[in-house]
Amino acid sequence: MSEPALIPVLSDEEVREIEAECAHLPDRKSAAIDAMMIVQRHRGWVSDESLSAIAHLLGMSVENLDSIATFYNLIFRKPVGRHVVMVCDSVSCYVMGADSLLKRIEAHLGIGLGQTTADGRFTLLPIVCLGACDKAPTMMIGDELIENVDAEQLDGIFGRFE
Amino acid sequence: MASGERPLIGIVEEVGGLVDLGAYEAHEGYAGARQALTGMTPAEVIALVKDANLRGRGGAGFPTGLKWSFVPQGEASDGGLKYLVCNGDEMEPGTFKDRYLLEYNPHLLVEGMIIGAYAIGAAQGYVFLRGEYHEPYRQLQKAIDDAKARGYLGQNILGSGFDFDLRIHRSAGRYICGEETALLNALEGKRAQPRTKPPFPPASGAWGRPTIVNNVETFCNVPSILRNGVEWYQDLGLGDDAGTKLYGVSGRVNKPGLWELPIGTPIREIIDVHAGGMQDGYKLRGLLPGGASTDFLVEQHFDLAMDYGTIQAAGSRMGTGTMILMDDSICPVDMCRNLEHFFAQESCGFCTPCREGLPWVEQLLTDIEEGRGQPGDLELLDRNAQFIGGVTNTFCLHAPGAIEPLASALKHFREDFEEHIRTGECPYRR
Amino acid sequence: MARVNIDGKDYELTAGQNLLQAVLSEHLDLPYFCWHPAMGSVGSCRLCAVIQFADADDERGRLQMACMVNVQDGMRISIDADFAADFRKQVIEWLMENHPHDCPVCEEGGECHLQDMTVMTGHTSRRYGGPKRTFRNQYLGPFIGHEMNRCITCYRCVRYYQDYAGGRDLQAFGSRSRMFFGRESDGVLENEFAGNLVEVCPTGVFTDKPFSETYTRKWDLQSAPSVCPGCAVGCNTLPGERYGSLKRVHNRYHPDVNGYFLCDRGRFGGHFVNSPARLRQAGAKAGDGVFEGLDAAAATERVAAVLGRGRVLGIGSPRASLESNFALKALVGDENFSTGVAAGEAALDQLMLSIYQAGGARIATTVEAESADAVLVLGEDVANTAPRMALALRQSVNNKPLDMAADAGIPLWQDAGVRGHAQHAKSPFFIATPAPTRIDDLAAGTLRAAPQDVAAAGFAIAHGIDGRFAQAEGADAGFVAQAVAALSEAERPLIVSGTACGSAAVLQAAANVAWALQGQGKDAGLLLAGREANSLGAAMLGGELTLEDALKRLAEGAADSVVILENDLHRRLDGEAADRALANAADVVVLDVLETATAETATLALPAASYAESTGTFVNHEGRAQRFYQVFEPQQDVAPAWRWLANAAITAGRNDLRWQHVDDVARACADGNPHLEGVVRTAPDAAHRNGAGQRIPRMTHRASGRTAMDAHISVHEPKPTVDEQTPFSYSMEGQNGGEVAALIPYVWSPGWNSNQSVFKFQQEVAGPLQGGDVGVRLIEPEPSPAEALATKYREPPTFDSAGLQWVPLHHVFGSDELSAHSPPIVERSTGAEVVLHPDDADALGLVDGQGARIAGAGSMAVRLEPDMAKGCAGIVLGMLDGAQVLPAGGAELSPDPDFKPRRAPEVIARG
Numbered sequence A: 001m002s003e004p005a006l007i008p009v010l011s012d013e014e015v016r017e018i019e020a021e022c023a024h025l026p027d028r029k030s031a032a033i034d035a036m037m038i039v040q041r042h043r044g045w046v047s048d049e050s051l052s053a054i055a056h057l058l059g060m061s062v063e064n065l066d067s068i069a070t071f072y073n074l075i076f077r078k079p080v081g082r083h084v085v086m087v088c089d090s091v092s093c094y095v096m097g098a099d100s101l102l103k104r105i106e107a108h109l110g111i112g113l114g115q116t117t118a119d120g121r122f123t124l125l126p127i128v129c130l131g132a133c134d135k136a137p138t139m140m141i142g143d144e145l146i147e148n149v150d151a152e153q154l155d156g157i158f159g160r161f162e
Numbered sequence B: 001m002a003s004g005e006r007p008l009i010g011i012v013e014e015v016g017g018l019v020d021l022g023a024y025e026a027h028e029g030y031a032g033a034r035q036a037l038t039g040m041t042p043a044e045v046i047a048l049v050k051d052a053n054l055r056g057r058g059g060a061g062f063p064t065g066l067k068w069s070f071v072p073q074g075e076a077s078d079g080g081l082k083y084l085v086c087n088g089d090e091m092e093p094g095t096f097k098d099r100y101l102l103e104y105n106p107h108l109l110v111e112g113m114i115i116g117a118y119a120i121g122a123a124q125g126y127v128f129l130r131g132e133y134h135e136p137y138r139q140l141q142k143a144i145d146d147a148k149a150r151g152y153l154g155q156n157i158l159g160s161g162f163d164f165d166l167r168i169h170r171s172a173g174r175y176i177c178g179e180e181t182a183l184l185n186a187l188e189g190k191r192a193q194p195r196t197k198p199p200f201p202p203a204s205g206a207w208g209r210p211t212i213v214n215n216v217e218t219f220c221n222v223p224s225i226l227r228n229g230v231e232w233y234q235d236l237g238l239g240d241d242a243g244t245k246l247y248g249v250s251g252r253v254n255k256p257g258l259w260e261l262p263i264g265t266p267i268r269e270i271i272d273v274h275a276g277g278m279q280d281g282y283k284l285r286g287l288l289p290g291g292a293s294t295d296f297l298v299e300q301h302f303d304l305a306m307d308y309g310t311i312q313a314a315g316s317r318m319g320t321g322t323m324i325l326m327d328d329s330i331c332p333v334d335m336c337r338n339l340e341h342f343f344a345q346e347s348c349g350f351c352t353p354c355r356e357g358l359p360w361v362e363q364l365l366t367d368i369e370e371g372r373g374q375p376g377d378l379e380l381l382d383r384n385a386q387f388i389g390g391v392t393n394t395f396c397l398h399a400p401g402a403i404e405p406l407a408s409a410l411k412h413f414r415e416d417f418e419e420h421i422r423t424g425e426c427p428y429r430r
Numbered sequence C: 001m002a003r004v005n006i007d008g009k010d011y012e013l014t015a016g017q018n019l020l021q022a023v024l025s026e027h028l029d030l031p032y033f034c035w036h037p038a039m040g041s042v043g044s045c046r047l048c049a050v051i052q053f054a055d056a057d058d059e060r061g062r063l064q065m066a067c068m069v070n071v072q073d074g075m076r077i078s079i080d081a082d083f084a085a086d087f088r089k090q091v092i093e094w095l096m097e098n099h100p101h102d103c104p105v106c107e108e109g110g111e112c113h114l115q116d117m118t119v120m121t122g123h124t125s126r127r128y129g130g131p132k133r134t135f136r137n138q139y140l141g142p143f144i145g146h147e148m149n150r151c152i153t154c155y156r157c158v159r160y161y162q163d164y165a166g167g168r169d170l171q172a173f174g175s176r177s178r179m180f181f182g183r184e185s186d187g188v189l190e191n192e193f194a195g196n197l198v199e200v201c202p203t204g205v206f207t208d209k210p211f212s213e214t215y216t217r218k219w220d221l222q223s224a225p226s227v228c229p230g231c232a233v234g235c236n237t238l239p240g241e242r243y244g245s246l247k248r249v250h251n252r253y254h255p256d257v258n259g260y261f262l263c264d265r266g267r268f269g270g271h272f273v274n275s276p277a278r279l280r281q282a283g284a285k286a287g288d289g290v291f292e293g294l295d296a297a298a299a300t301e302r303v304a305a306v307l308g309r310g311r312v313l314g315i316g317s318p319r320a321s322l323e324s325n326f327a328l329k330a331l332v333g334d335e336n337f338s339t340g341v342a343a344g345e346a347a348l349d350q351l352m353l354s355i356y357q358a359g360g361a362r363i364a365t366t367v368e369a370e371s372a373d374a375v376l377v378l379g380e381d382v383a384n385t386a387p388r389m390a391l392a393l394r395q396s397v398n399n400k401p402l403d404m405a406a407d408a409g410i411p412l413w414q415d416a417g418v419r420g421h422a423q424h425a426k427s428p429f430f431i432a433t434p435a436p437t438r439i440d441d442l443a444a445g446t447l448r449a450a451p452q453d454v455a456a457a458g459f460a461i462a463h464g465i466d467g468r469f470a471q472a473e474g475a476d477a478g479f480v481a482q483a484v485a486a487l488s489e490a491e492r493p494l495i496v497s498g499t500a501c502g503s504a505a506v507l508q509a510a511a512n513v514a515w516a517l518q519g520q521g522k523d524a525g526l527l528l529a530g531r532e533a534n535s536l537g538a539a540m541l542g543g544e545l546t547l548e549d550a551l552k553r554l555a556e557g558a559a560d561s562v563v564i565l566e567n568d569l570h571r572r573l574d575g576e577a578a579d580r581a582l583a584n585a586a587d588v589v590v591l592d593v594l595e596t597a598t599a600e601t602a603t604l605a606l607p608a609a610s611y612a613e614s615t616g617t618f619v620n621h622e623g624r625a626q627r628f629y630q631v632f633e634p635q636q637d638v639a640p641a642w643r644w645l646a647n648a649a650i651t652a653g654r655n656d657l658r659w660q661h662v663d664d665v666a667r668a669c670a671d672g673n674p675h676l677e678g679v680v681r682t683a684p685d686a687a688h689r690n691g692a693g694q695r696i697p698r699m700t701h702r703a704s705g706r707t708a709m710d711a712h713i714s715v716h717e718p719k720p721t722v723d724e725q726t727p728f729s730y731s732m733e734g735q736n737g738g739e740v741a742a743l744i745p746y747v748w749s750p751g752w753n754s755n756q757s758v759f760k761f762q763q764e765v766a767g768p769l770q771g772g773d774v775g776v777r778l779i780e781p782e783p784s785p786a787e788a789l790a791t792k793y794r795e796p797p798t799f800d801s802a803g804l805q806w807v808p809l810h811h812v813f814g815s816d817e818l819s820a821h822s823p824p825i826v827e828r829s830t831g832a833e834v835v836l837h838p839d840d841a842d843a844l845g846l847v848d849g850q851g852a853r854i855a856g857a858g859s860m861a862v863r864l865e866p867d868m869a870k871g872c873a874g875i876v877l878g879m880l881d882g883a884q885v886l887p888a889g890g891a892e893l894s895p896d897p898d899f900k901p902r903r904a905p906e907v908i909a910r911g
């Protein structure tokens, strides 16, 4: 059966990065998670088209790959905003007032958990303990860990992200 | 305590931040690896680590040297690949020790892993790193690159003829990935469901090959054991356990943070001396000694020494050694709800008690907290806790760990639960 | 053996087995979900909890999942202990949190393992007060319904579908308490063994869609032991009937033939029984060519008259029972009888028989294929021609993983552990066929070549193993060397071939390889697939005429009339030529189940009972005679073909053929043919009664009862039909004790209403049935020495590069005549196709998906297949809208611009 041309859905750079992972693993399927994370770093999320292309590249079924994708918290199968805001809701931050902080952030951004601002700037998600419990409450915007989040300073914090 | 007796992070303070390769080498860095690779047999290295009584810092406290000795060596080995894996998943709520090591002293981990790899005969190593750990990733990757450039990694390390390659796998995020067999599935690019044992990883782990998994802090303990010997290491500990431990405190204290202290330092000393005591207006009611999956300790336990045996005897676990304090402004029911929400969320979904039991527990706690508690609810919680809790009741230890804080809260703070149900509201929200 | 104390009583269990399986083998009750006898343990449901005690003094013990415990001598356990029982009850309570409690409308109701386990553990009242989770269901194709809300997350479906059946498109999605089992998006489940999900799922998530469409309560189904008519494997089945129509087909466990599983042709193909294309009334063609109805007596008279008039030929059929074939043969005489297959295929069937009879290698059973440690497939695309074999072969590659696990000290029942340890290791598996097959993923080596080149490779392999066997020129040296090396290393190698690729040389080559291996002291097995359910039976019965001879006699006037038994000659040879020959006959009597093209040409057409409405014997690919029993009384004048023939014989005064019972026919058949002597031992005769002197009930004890049956019309008790032909009754009275394994009409045991109860009928789990063997092997030759065999097939084929050649292909859905009339199968059928290598197509100007005109076979769709052997044009035979036999001569094709595809290809999952 002739295969549809799926690979071009991925950029040369993505393919190169995925192949680099494959080169260091005993079999290509083992790069499944790395590959999805690579594509997500480039595109923000993993679309159905990306998923099929990755599956094809790694020689596995789309079902198989999606089964893996849907297991992990950090693989986004729906589009997200330019910056993903992840607010820690685990116990140390909870003790330090994470619940009320989250309410403030929701009010500040005008969205609830799981939603994206209308301008596509922020997507708000909960996250488990970010490993900075001595600096609770914490959150992460994009790659940046923000410690001792002060609900009075949200303007300044979010203002840094365009 | 001199920084020399704080082999894990003393150097960080001395250097005043990130310990790069130059600084690391200036403080006897890679001397332990050199000694192992050029002066000892793998069996001698394993024996040394065994004698030092290093216990795994990932939570369970399993003797590290003993674990290494399970890897087939010599005759018993088929000559094929072996893997050394570092568990840097650190997602246990309230735990922030491995991140610190990775971010500030990454060469210590690299060196520990080189020694471990040599001991078990692994040519390939992986650091399984939490996906959210971006800065630790950058620092560790740099350390690996620098170490490789300097000949500490790669082919024929330090002229010993030993080859070892180290790579980072960045996880896509699930607490269960920290469970070592689930971690191996994740490393293989699969769903991170835990595996059945046997086979145990030292016999058949990553890609079906002999594999050792150790925690970041565990590996970081190894170089100084090589350098300074068994006796020195054992003398670092205060009680039965050997070495130092990274202890942390989070919650309403004056100076929350992380300290390297002799293993066995009393709880009260950690809180009052190092963490600066409780903030004004807050009273300590209870604490989870080593992460979210450990049982509450209360007043009567606060003078105990933080070591494996003592905390276990008190009905809890030392776990990761990073404690979470519950002060008197916090509702124990609500705190349990928060904890069980986490564990229910992070259940892998494989076995019934965990998958179906934890959401029910969360539901019951939510109902009680929000004033909808029913008279029989505590018995239902007890029953769920009892049946979720046994270590053979579930497939892996996620669920038993998940239920520890609740089971202990039902014991220590039962009157709070009863009051919620009796009054139909949460007294802390009044 | 291990002595194990269970609740104070000592048992001898099999050491090294898992405790759950061992406990069930003692026929004790221990609830479970995720463990499956064919798939081992994974320990996910946590239902099979027992208490294990450390020693004699231990009073508390420790909770353990029995399925995860290795049986060891001296163990002491308790199933009844309060804590274990309470834990099991709790597990059910957890699972029922989200279960929809929709039992009244659930297709699984009454036959639900979840229901059974709920009752067994004593969970009766609901305490969970939260909201239930809900899912969106998916469209999964015409076979399987999907009701995800009922899921209890036992993981059996994915383990079966992926790990066992090799499917790729059913997966576990999500995690925590929101696990979803299905496809990535709506679409047909591709794997041709998907239907087993219906039985593997312990609740009603994956349901039998055709059954659901005309749902009936499962305990009201009437059933009897049967045999699938779909192919030569002869899987044992349990068809279920209600109100005169076949509702569903379930697996009937047979330890050697089909184990726990059927293929989807078998499971969903049975609905041809209800087809509007059924011939239901006798008819005679009047002068104007229109059929006029006849009653049974008149029709019988007419047949008798034909028999009394002139020279009458009989054309039998490999899809009719041995009894019906024998009856016809006896009626017309050996010299006037043809088994109804064309000469080429008849020769292949005889060759297959003679290979078996030569005694050079063990005739393997299908299930035994699972334990082969190296496999060579020559020529036969078993996934399409004898599907259940493919499922068994798929398991064979696990022997390497099992060996590796044994070396590593991993218990072999530890399914995930065995798989994880072995990673991608497989036992050696080699396939040589013209077209790609759906088990190619198992293969360490594949050879894509024309049949004669496949044969050449086979000959060369045999020669490579033992130089006394003939060498062949031009064989693919790399493939040959690899296969020789792997087979020579094996202890239990298996050679698989068959008649479907139409090549005697391929069969001979397969025999040589098996014989050569046997000569090297290997325990080599041969697994040869015939084409149809009774191909081997017909071959063993034999007939002096080939089909071509018979038609020639009619055409030349050397015979006057012909009786054609359950056979559409258009599917055997050039249909027009057949019609011309038949037109010459004074009378053409056709007995058939369906209105076929041949029935159209009849002067007298008689409605024959289907396999579900009659009793008879099929001989499967391994020479195993198996009895199928009438599940329900045929309606109208439909009657078993042998019965029509016997009645006609009696009417015609043939006193030698006074048969009243199908047993009489079987007995006469055995008497007249030493090869078939075993037929009478196949199963008990109609006089058989169980220990209590009763007949065996076709209905379960739980049936709603006779008075309720027609209660929507009137409440009365119709008199049950008396059954003279079988030991069964049309009622629910009597005992289904399973005393005779061949007579188990359904599985049920107190507390076990689902198919899981089968363990109560087995000597031990997954072992033989308690009531003895089912079926008899008619061919068990004495072993012959290799030197004698080495000279038998000396002549390897010569290489012939005569341009493009036709090769026959088959498809699991559509190529089989009967199942092709089952609506769900029709939906899955690809329709007629010609399959080409892109290079060959290019040269002819043919394009994928467009039409090709074929001399002598009309037009059909072109499918390009990069993995097709070059120089081979494969035609998928047997499709209702396509070619039934290969066109004569070299392959000539040209583009057909006017071609209209039958329907959009996206509804078809090719797998």
Ligand SMILES: Cc1cc2nc3c(=O)[nH]c(=O)nc-3n(C[C@H](O)[C@H](O)[C@H](O)COP(=O)(O)O)c2cc1C
Residues within 6 Å of the ligand: B055, B056, B057, B058, B059, B060, B061, B062, B064, B087, B088, B089, B090, B091, B092, B175, B176, B177, B178, B179, B180, B181, B213, B214, B215, B216, B218, B219, B396, B397, B398, B401
């Ligand atoms: C649910 C669960 C989560 C775990 N998470 C971690 C983790 O994040 N990091 C870690 O080092 N060990 C974790 N562990 C413990 C590991 O399974 C394993 O025991 C440890 O990595 C071994 O290292 P050690 O011997 O050096 O302590 C977890 C265990 C369980 C059951």
Ligand code: SF4
Residues within 6 Å of the ligand: B176, B194, B346, B347, B348, B349, B350, B351, B352, B354, B355, B394, B395, B396, B397, B398, B399, B400
């Ligand atoms: S206890 Fe069971 S469901 Fe929970 S994480 Fe472990 S295996 Fe998964």
Ligand code: FES
Residues within 6 Å of the ligand: C020, C031, C032, C033, C034, C035, C042, C043, C044, C045, C046, C047, C048, C065, C066, C067, C068
């Ligand atoms: S049958 Fe044993 S855990 Fe499921």
